[in-house]
Amino acid sequence: MRQPAPAERGESRNIVLIGPMGSGKSTVGAALARRLHRPHVDSDHFFVARHGAIPAYFSLHGEQDFRAEEESIVAELLDSPRPSVISLGGGAVLSATTRALLREQLVIMLDLTEDQAALRLGDGSTRPILGEDPVGSWRRIYAEREQIYRDCADIVMTPDDAHIDARVENIVRALNHTPRRDPNV
Ligand SMILES: Nc1ncnc2c1ncn2[C@@H]1O[C@H](COP(=O)(O)OP(=O)(O)O)[C@@H](O)[C@H]1O
Numbered sequence: 293m294r295q296p297a298p299a300e301r302g303e304s305r306n307i308v309l310i311g312p313m314g315s316g317k318s319t320v321g322a323a324l325a326r327r328l329h330r331p332h333v334d335s336d337h338f339f340v341a342r343h344g345a346i347p348a349y350f351s352l353h354g355e356q357d358f359r360a361e362e363e364s365i366v367a368e369l370l371d372s373p374r375p376s377v378i379s380l381g382g383g384a385v386l387s388a389t390t391r392a393l394l395r396e397q398l399v400i401m402l403d404l405t406e407d408q409a410a411l412r413l414g415d416g417s418t419r420p421i422l423g424e425d426p427v428g429s430w431r432r433i434y435a436e437r438e439q440i441y442r443d444c445a446d447i448v449m450t451p452d453d454a455h456i457d458a459r460v461e462n463i464v465r466a467l468n469h470t471p472r473r474d475p476n477v
C-alpha cells in the first residue's frame with residue numbers, strides 16, 4: 293500500500309470539494325480519499341440514500357425543499373468524527389449556513405471548461421436543475437455561482453486535461469503547497 297501522501301500529515305480538517313456540475317467532485321473525491329487513506333462521503337449519495345433519486349425528489353417537492361435537506365445533510369457530514377474527503381453537490385454553497393461551516397474546513401474548488409461539461413454531463417437527466425438545455429443551463433448556473441465557489445475555496449484547481457488519477461496527483465501537489473492551519477488559532 294502507498295504511504296499516506298504528505299498532504300495528509302498534520303491536516304486534521306476535512307477536505308471538502310466544491311465546484312460546478314461535472315467538475316469531478318464525486319469521482320475525483322472518491323479517488324482522492326483512497327489516495328489519502330481517508331473516508332469519502334458525498335452529500336448527494338446521502339441524499340439519495342435518505343430520499344431516493346434527486347430528479348424524482350425535485351419533481352415532487354421542488355428545489356427549495358431539496359436545498360433545505362441538502363443543507364442539513366451537509367452540516368451532518370461536515371461534523372464527521374474522522375477527517376474525511378467530502379464531495380458536495382454543486383449547489384450546496386448557495387446556503388449561507390453551509391458557507392459559514394466551510395470556513396472551518398479545507399475547501400477545494402474543482403473547475404472545468406464548458407467543453408468538458410458538455411462531454412461529461414450527457415443528456416443532463418440525472419441533474420434536474422439542468423432542464424431541457426443542459427449546456428446552456430450549465431453555462432448560466434456557472435456564471436451565477438463562479439464567484440461563490442472562489443470565495444469559499446482555499447485552493448482552486450483550474451481546468452486541465454488530467455484524467456481522474458492524474459487530477460488527484462495535481463490536487464495532492466496543491467495540498468502540499470497549502471500551509472497547515474495552526475491548531476492553536
Ligand atoms: N478529470 C476528469 N477527467 C475525465 N472525466 C472526468 C474527470 N472528472 C470527472 N469526470 C467524469 O465526469 C463525469 C462527472 O463527474 P462527477 O464526479 O459526477 O462530477 P460532479 O460530482 O462534480 O458533478 C463522470 O462521468 C466522471 O467520470
Ligand SMILES: O=C(O)C1=C[C@@H](OP(=O)(O)O)[C@@H](O)[C@H](O)C1
Pocket residue numbers: 311312313314317318336346380381382383384418419420421
Ligand atoms: O449544482 C446543482 O444545483 C446540483 C448539482 C448536483 O450535484 P453535482 O454537482 O455533484 O452534479 C446535485 O446536487 C443536484 O442535481 C443539484
Ligand SMILES: [Mg+2]
Pocket residue numbers: 317318319336379380381
Ligand atoms: Mg457529484
